[in-house]
Amino acid sequence: MSSKRCAACKQLRRRCPSDCIFLPYFPPNNPQRFSFVHRIYGASNVGKLLQQVQEHQRADVADSLYYEAYCRIKSPIYGCVGIISILHQEIDRLERELAKVQAEISLVKGQTQIEGHLAQGQQVELSSSSFDLSIITTPWFY
């Protein structure tokens, strides 16, 4: 047995070949990472899931399997589906909040337009007054 065995081969008490499928993704200094995926999926299934994708995609497979296993251990009923549910609730809340604020902005813009029209009306009135003023202030005796 090599001293450079990966976490998987160490826990499974077996020789770690140089082309071990677990070696790059389950280093010996992080035994919990393998322990979690082993507990939820079993080493054989993790190996199969890594094998079925291309080499450059395996780190992402290992990371996402570890994340799902971690969630399942912390939350045995819902696993990471509980997180998906919480995120959907958060999206619903934000969409409602956004709709509320958008309705508010439409209302404020509408009010501003009405006030603008009223102000224009007032200006017209003011102009009329000025006009009247010019007539009234024209001395009648000129």
Place this chain on the structure above:
Amino acid sequence: MSSKRCAACKQLRRRCPSDCIFLPYFPPNNPQRFSFVHRIYGASNVGKLLQQVQEHQRADVADSLYYEAYCRIKSPIYGCVGIISILHQEIDRLERELAKVQAEISLVKGQTQIEGHLAQGQQVELSSSSFDLSIITTPWFY
């Protein structure tokens, strides 16, 4: 072998006892449901995950395991972690959109206040004009 075997016992070609852990959650009319979790976790691990929670929680465990297995089969690299990532991006987008609209509403409200103050100033001016008018229109020769 009973004809009422669950999907798990049917696929594993074994007798289905009346207290079978899979029976209530993997009915024979939905073989894909068991097939998916078996492919990702293995029947033994699914059984263990069901056993470790209380009976009333097992339907949720079976549903969430099926959902995760379904996601992993459809998306072998990221599984349902890919969905979590997409939902986080959607939350970020909505939060940015909300911040933008909230900034816009603050701006519109600020403008409305300024216009309100200006309109008040105009009214004061208008009152002054009216006042002036009363003076001016008072015939100087009275």
